[in-house]
Amino acid sequence: MCAPMAVATRRSRDADEGKDMTLTITKAVFREMLVVARKAAPLEACGLLAGTGERATKCYALTNIDASPEHFSMKPEEQFAAVKDMRQAGLKMIAIWHSHPATPPRMSAEDLRLAFTPDVAYVILSLAAAPPEMGAYTVRDAAPHRVDVIVADKTE
Ligand SMILES: [Zn+2]
Numbered sequence: 001m002c003a004p005m006a007v008a009t010r011r012s013r014d015a016d017e018g019k020d021m022t023l024t025i026t027k028a029v030f031r032e033m034l035v036v037a038r039k040a041a042p043l044e045a046c047g048l049l050a051g052t053g054e055r056a057t058k059c060y061a062l063t064n065i066d067a068s069p070e071h072f073s074m075k076p077e078e079q080f081a082a083v084k085d086m087r088q089a090g091l092k093m094i095a096i097w098h099s100h101p102a103t104p105p106r107m108s109a110e111d112l113r114l115a116f117t118p119d120v121a122y123v124i125l126s127l128a129a130a131p132p133e134m135g136a137y138t139v140r141d142a143a144p145h146r147v148d149v150i151v152a153d154k155t156e
Contacts, residue, residue: 022148024055030151036061037099046072046098050091097123105135107144115139
């Protein structure tokens with residue numbers, strides 16, 4: 001039995017309903033997320049990712065008004081401004097992201113409870129391990145479904 005451990009490209013097993021996706025994040029966007037997350041630590045950082053298709057090419061870092069190490073709320077004015085900026089740039093919102101400064105990149109009960117936005121991925125950047133890890137999910141019926149996320153500048 002051969003089980004290749006290509007975690008980043010493995011299809012998630014539970015994504016058998018609805019739309020399956022592979023989220024691609026450009027290296028520049030990933031670097032920006034890391035900088036923002038490290039700067040915010042030990043508090044959670046949060047923001048939005050925008051792009052086209054399933055490819056995130058722009059990172060918006062927003063203020064976490066909860067100023068908490070365990071949960072986040074995006075500042076509404078900044079969120080509206082970011083969405084407006086995306087529209088003007090011809091981009092769509094692909095993901096809502098936040099950091100987990102000290103825990104793995106899994107959705108917490110609180111994250112799930114507050115995952116109201118349809119048709120976006122929820123991306124968590126964890127600083128708990130080195131190198132940092134990302135987890136991406138879509139939420140359907142209040143359950144997280146893992147989606148693949150890769151950091152790459154080119155699509156295959
Ligand atoms: Zn979280």
